[in-house]
Amino acid sequence: xxxxxxxxxxLQLKNPxxxxxxxxxxxxxxxxxxxxxxxxxxxxxxxxxxxxxxNLYPRMAETPSGMLNAVGLQNKGxxxxxxxxxxxxxxxxxxxxxxxxGSTVEDYIELTEKVNExxxxxxxxxxxSCPNVKEGGMAFxxxxxxxxxxxREVRRVxxxxxxxxxxxxxxxxxxxxKAVEGQGADSVSLVNTFVGMAIDAEKRKxxxxxxxxxLSGPAIKPIALRxxxxxxxxxKIPVVAMGGIMNATDxxxxxxxxxxxxxxxxxLFKNPLIPLQIIEGLNGYLDRHRMxxxxxxxxxxxx
Amino acid sequence: MGNKTVSDFIVTENIKLNDTNxxxxxxxxxxxxxxxxxxFVNIEVKNTxxxxxxxxxxxxxxxxDKNILSVIIKILGRGSKKLTEVxxxxxxxxxxPLGRHFTxxxxxxxxxxxxxxxxxxxxxxxxxxxxxxxxxxxxxxxxRSASDHIDVNAYSQYGSLNFTSEDGTLGTKGFVTHHPxxxxxxxNYDKVYxxxxxxxxxxxxxxxxxxxxxxxxxxxxLMACGFGVCLCCIxxxxxxxxxxxxxxxxxxxxxxxxxx
Ligand SMILES: Cc1cc2nc3c(=O)[nH]c(=O)nc-3n(C[C@H](O)[C@H](O)[C@H](O)COP(=O)(O)O)c2cc1C
Ligand code: FES
Numbered sequence: 302x303x304x305x306x307x308x309x310x311x312l313q314l315k316n317p318x319x320x321x322x323x324x325x326x327x328x329x330x331x332x333x334x335x336x337x338x339x340x341x342x343x344x345x346x347x348x349x350x351x352x353x354x355x356n357l358y359p360r361m362a363e364t365p366s367g368m369l370n371a372v373g374l375q376n377k378g379x380x381x382x383x384x385x386x387x388x389x390x391x392x393x394x395x396x397x398x399x400x401x402x403g404s405t406v407e408d409y410i411e412l413t414e415k416v417n418e419x420x421x422x423x424x425x426x427x428x429x430s431c432p433n434v435k436e437g438g439m440a441f442x443x444x445x446x447x448x449x450x451x452x453r454e455v456r457r458v459x460x461x462x463x464x465x466x467x468x469x470x471x472x473x474x475x476x477x478x479k480a481v482e483g484q485g486a487d488s489v490s491l492v493n494t495f496v497g498m499a500i501d502a503e504k505r506k507x508x509x510x511x512x513x514x515x516l517s518g519p520a521i522k523p524i525a526l527r528x529x530x531x532x533x534x535x536x537k538i539p540v541v542a543m544g545g546i547m548n549a550t551d552x553x554x555x556x557x558x559x560x561x562x563x564x565x566x567x568x569l570f571k572n573p574l575i576p577l578q579i580i581e582g583l584n585g586y587l588d589r590h591r592m593x594x595x596x597x598x599x600x601x602x603x604x
Numbered sequence: 605m606g607n608k609t610v611s612d613f614i615v616t617e618n619i620k621l622n623d624t625n626x627x628x629x630x631x632x633x634x635x636x637x638x639x640x641x642x643x644f645v646n647i648e649v650k651n652t653x654x655x656x657x658x659x660x661x662x663x664x665x666x667x668x669d670k671n672i673l674s675v676i677i678k679i680l681g682r683g684s685k686k687l688t689e690v691x692x693x694x695x696x697x698x699x700x701p702l703g704r705h706f707t708x709x710x711x712x713x714x715x716x717x718x719x720x721x722x723x724x725x726x727x728x729x730x731x732x733x734x735x736x737x738x739x740x741x742x743x744x745x746x747x748r749s750a751s752d753h754i755d756v757n758a759y760s761q762y763g764s765l766n767f768t769s770e771d772g773t774l775g776t777k778g779f780v781t782h783h784p785x786x787x788x789x790x791x792n793y794d795k796v797y798x799x800x801x802x803x804x805x806x807x808x809x810x811x812x813x814x815x816x817x818x819x820x821x822x823x824x825x826l827m828a829c830g831f832g833v834c835l836c837c838i839x840x841x842x843x844x845x846x847x848x849x850x851x852x853x854x855x856x857x858x859x860x861x862x863x864x
Binding site: 323324325326330331333334335346354355358359360361363364365366367368370372375518519567569570571572573574 | 606607608609610648653654655656657658697699825826827828829830831832833834835836837838839840844845850
């Protein structure tokens, strides 16, 4: 049994396997299948200041080895979360991280201030990479000045662990990573989904109501892996990796490329037990390679 | 914790019902929970690189003694097609139990259960489970043509069997709502249930509303997860966008924002 414990700044994880925002609801839905306290952490479904209905149906299109989504951050707003959901989930014995979204810098600040008050939320993931909303979201994440501005302002009002979630829809993701590191981000997570599109040839119509959407799943893994590797080389802060992780080997690859922890997303739709299999598989891998701690694995790619 | 499960089932039978419908009987590794008409399972499609997501199917039958759950697979696309190719002895992964069931009728009530296409299984299951004497249950099954209908004679013990076909080769010619059960005496029912193509369900809902009869439908929106985390399956309702997989798939038509 290797030691799977690892830290992301002040966040102490019992293992590096976490769940990706938007793919695990508010943790309760996954707790129907197994005790979520076995996980390294859970990134809750993206929240905004106010209720958002999200985009029109259809919001999903299956693709070879993946899927496109255009959910558009449907959520009931932070106040509803605090009053109705938080009391039900705060006892889970694993870090619960809020994925923070906004249309303007002011939105991000106001939302973060409210989250800062929640004892059982040890970190936020600042989402500047959602491709499915008209305003804000990814617009902040695709330029250095945009990413810097939100990170700087949120950092001012937030004193716990600040993770910034990066968009892969840029020319050089390591530039953005360095920019947010410079503004006080404690960690970066990547990748969010890639903007993609699907068409029904017979009907001559797009398959998503929004025409374009975000691609996730194994289809994006090689690109995500490359980006994680580039970012891990460029910054000193810990990197949290995701993008098509389906099994323990995928997780090991991301950790070898420099990730401190990983998030499992779309794989949950295929099988919500995959995170447990990854924890077990990671343990087995470390034993086989005679490593005492997962920390030895981080960034140990031999090139 | 712990109401939902992911397990490998063993295919015990794969019976071809007609050109596009197959009955799969699946044996569970552990005792099955109670599953009611309208609830569904999400089935993994193996051995194909094109199909990434599971496919949801309404439960057709539960045999708690043998620990067997059955579904009817109607071929609608590549995923369902692939599933009809399994053979006895294969293992197949299911997520279950999912969704909410139809409201059971009260004692002595009269019900009409309307099924078409892939919506037949839950209607037959409901007729069987309704707890009503057969004379209180009318089943109405619609299809394009006689050859698209499957043999449901075994269900005559649970209710009267009625058919429509678009080409008139079986039962009343036309859509389900052209059947005398709709045109003559819809008001006699306490509840109307429907599952099938959206156009059919909307037509049923329109008639039920006109007649002032309580009506529930089971929606078949596209799903990614089936257990409430992806928010891809939403349906606009009077309570906002709801997940069909967790808050449905069964809805009372008064909850929906259908323009009918
Ligand atoms: C249906 C769906 C909803 C998502 N919602 C969010 C969200 O609210 N906030 C966010 O930061 N990322 C969201 N994502 C992106 C995932 O967190 C993750 O970054 C991405 O899917 C890549 O990882 P994967 O391939 O393992 O899914 C969503 C992804 C999917 C598929
Ligand atoms: S299919 Fe994922 S929430 Fe309903």
